[in-house]
Amino acid sequence: MTLLGVAIASAIGAPARYLVDRLVASRNRGAFPWGTLVINVTGAFVLGVLVGMGAHHGLSKQAVAILGTGLCGAYTTFSTFSVETVRLVEERAFGKAVLNVGVSLAAGLLAGAAGLGLAQ
Amino acid sequence: MVSSTDSHPGRVLAAIAVGGALGGPARYGLGLAFPTAPHTFPATTFAINVSGSFLLALLVVLILEVWPPTTYVRPFLCVGFLGAYTTFSTWMVDTDRLISAGAWGTAAANLVLSLVAGLGATALGLSVGQGIVTRRSSREGVSAEAGAESETIGGRR
Numbered sequence: 001m002t003l004l005g006v007a008i009a010s011a012i013g014a015p016a017r018y019l020v021d022r023l024v025a026s027r028n029r030g031a032f033p034w035g036t037l038v039i040n041v042t043g044a045f046v047l048g049v050l051v052g053m054g055a056h057h058g059l060s061k062q063a064v065a066i067l068g069t070g071l072c073g074a075y076t077t078f079s080t081f082s083v084e085t086v087r088l089v090e091e092r093a094f095g096k097a098v099l100n101v102g103v104s105l106a107a108g109l110l111a112g113a114a115g116l117g118l119a120q
Numbered sequence: 121m122v123s124s125t126d127s128h129p130g131r132v133l134a135a136i137a138v139g140g141a142l143g144g145p146a147r148y149g150l151g152l153a154f155p156t157a158p159h160t161f162p163a164t165t166f167a168i169n170v171s172g173s174f175l176l177a178l179l180v181v182l183i184l185e186v187w188p189p190t191t192y193v194r195p196f197l198c199v200g201f202l203g204a205y206t207t208f209s210t211w212m213v214d215t216d217r218l219i220s221a222g223a224w225g226t227a228a229a230n231l232v233l234s235l236v237a238g239l240g241a242t243a244l245g246l247s248v249g250q251g252i253v254t255r256r257s258s259r260e261g262v263s264a265e266a267g268a269e270s271e272t273i274g275g276r277r
Contacts, residue, residue, distance in 0.1 A: 017203060044209045
């Protein structure tokens with residue numbers, strides 16, 4: 001049953017990523033991949049809250065799997081982050097590539113920690 | 121990744137949802153099959169993210185330059201399946217938990233190794249794809265040259 005829940009949650013998370021990416025991209029015409037950055041940072045925050053609630057507030061393992069592993073896991077993406085970064089390097093936009101990695105990691109770690117801390 | 125398929129937005133979203141419905145459970149299933157202990161290197165998520173990056177890079181080249189144009193393959197496989205199969209949020213929260221447990225070395229290894237291997241796998245996927253493109257165009261050299269010529273003539277008009 002948990003697997004089915006993960007499948008349904010992933011079927012919501014993946015299209016949500018596509019819609020948020022399009023929304024952010026429509027407001028920024030430059031080469032910098034703001035859409036994926038916004039998605040990954042917000043998803044890390046929500047996953048932090050869910051994992052924290054699982055550890056400290058009795059949120060069930062099943063709920064953490066469905067909402068965390070399924071919804072947040074499918075909403076955020078590592079592969080697109082990698083491809084977009086390598087594309088920036090190929091286009092010789094080295095500053096943007098470094099900025100994408102640096103901001104994604106720093107903001108992602110902070111957002112995850114903030115979520116975990118909030119749910120403590 | 122923004123697809124240029126505005127004609128059927130509902131169907132594109134459906135293709136992404138179906139791909140996601142397969143990719144998310146694939147990651148969850150691998151996590152159950154190969155569990156990693158708390159406060160240790162999250163090797164399963166690492167392997168998922170690196171393999172997914174390789175496949176996405178390879179597929180992007182195949183879809184854009186080798187296979188005949190399609191509307192739903194990229195939303196289904198790239199945005200849906202591989203987007204949901206790989207995960208950024210788990211990478212971050214796992215690292216946060218390693219840091220708060222005081223496992224600084226493992227946290228740093230998780231950050232650096234995932235990043236380096238992910239970008240390396242992506243570069244490898246792109247170059248394997250480009251290799252396929254080059255082999256195809258050298259095999260179809262004559263027809264490709266003819267195509268380039270007619271394009272030049274078209275451009276001059």
